Amino acid sequence: MGKTLTEKVLGRKAGKDVQAGEVVTVSPDYVLSHDNSAAIIKEFQKLGINKVKAPGKIVIVLDHIVPAADEKYAQNHKSIREFVAAQGIPNFFDINAGICHQVLPEQGFALPGTVIVGSDSHTPSYGALGAFAAGIGRTETACIWATDEIWLRVPETMRIDLSGRMSPGVFAKDLSLKLIGDHGAEMANYRAVEFAGPAAPDLSVGARLTLANMSAEMGAKNGYFAPDDKVFKWLEGRARGPYVAVSSDPDARYESVLACDLDGLEPQVACPHTVDNVKPVAAVAGKPVNQVLIGTCTNGRLEDLEAAAAIFKGRKVHASVRVLVIPASWEVYREALGSGALAVLVDAGCVILNSGCGPCLGAHEGLMAAGEVTLSTSNRNFRGRMGHRDSEIYLASPATAAATAVAGRIADPREFL
């Protein structure tokens, strides 16, 4: 019997042959944390030891509230900087780097065949490059800092076979929302999701990052693509070291297989207050919005900003709408400056914010009052997530977001191409 990518990666780390259902103890390649490192440090200090076990494996990226929005956030950041210096942690990214889930791939930490755990639920993003990557909590992260190991149950795998081709105006975000809308927010709970099929290799690295990111909203432990030449080329000049790429065997065992045809896929919108409350854009077109957010770990990459810029070019943000644009990282920020995309967005009337999570998690930079509505390219629309509990969040692609910003109400991007 063949093995899935997840079984191979975890098996190699565990030093034995493993299959789904087994529990293995592994030493991860990297363990990620962000602003929540301040709380993790407090847990670590309860363990009765002074030094982290493997400082070189710890990656800390400040991204959630950057720069600090008030004294408490500032104190958190300060305590993290002091801990980083005291422990000699080399991989620290301060407020001028970007969102961890963009920084780890760009900076060559997230590599095919590696095991990465992170105290953030969207850690599965790195599966886009063929890594095994899963989210964990604070206490667990503190214990990995101390022991350099974690127990993991090898998950069963759901394969999603993609075929056909997305038409203009339709993006990976629409595909992810369609899947979650059709199959529910716990469609892959506890499982690995493998994105495969004849259309998978057509997807850009950015599109794969969007899908692997959204696998978290399917409940998945990890979501991934088989690494291919597109990935290897993207990693040239980025990879921090050698890596061993693995893919699932043709006779690997899958718990289930879904087929998904991209032909005929339409732009999708997730309506309040769950990610699986998904409708085609036509069903919600015309709904007035107060704010549009373009960015986040789901959709803040260059191709996302350019998709938005293509619609904003020669047009203006509607007078009744505020538009926030957040490049996912400073690398993206610089690329978008160079490509001219940012100039188009600024000329259209968008507000450009520092690379980071922005208002996505409800801490700062554009929170909503009661009764307000935001259409966002992020990954969650839970009640109260971006402000008052009586505000509303709709989720969509950057193109749908730009079309909505121009129209002042939810709009089909294909009418603006």
Add this chain to the structure above:
Amino acid sequence: MSHGLVWKYGDNVNTDVIFPGRYTYQIMAPEEMAQHALEDLDPGFAARVKPGDVIVAGKNFGSGSSREQAATCLKAAGVQAVVARSFARIYFRNAINIGLPVLQSDAAVDALETGDHVDIDLARGEIRSARGIFRFLPLPSSVIGIIAAGGLIEYTKSKLAQEQE
């Protein structure tokens, strides 16, 4: 055996409504977290919950963020256990790691309603109420040691101490 009242909710109770993001980097003390437990789902919960009470919910409890406060705030509020049809995977790990029992039983979720009196016997794997006695799925063997130690911090602390001896 521990006694309490049931608070019943639906499917997909997510971490944002259990513990809103606006507090995640502002509040560090568990007692203070407890004052905001379930704030965006049931604003009256935090003021009225009593030690020993039990949350009963549907599928995918704790979906969303990895924020551990969504488990910590319930434990600090006195909730003795969450009974659900299923749990989101990070929530499941977090709850065990901080010592909040997370129990799966479709029959209990079908039967129990808000205000019911229940007794939970973790050792016997039983939830008892006037509506019947319900068994819950045994916890995986990999986590028994963590729970027995009182959570992952205590478990790891004793492991590290042994290594140093």
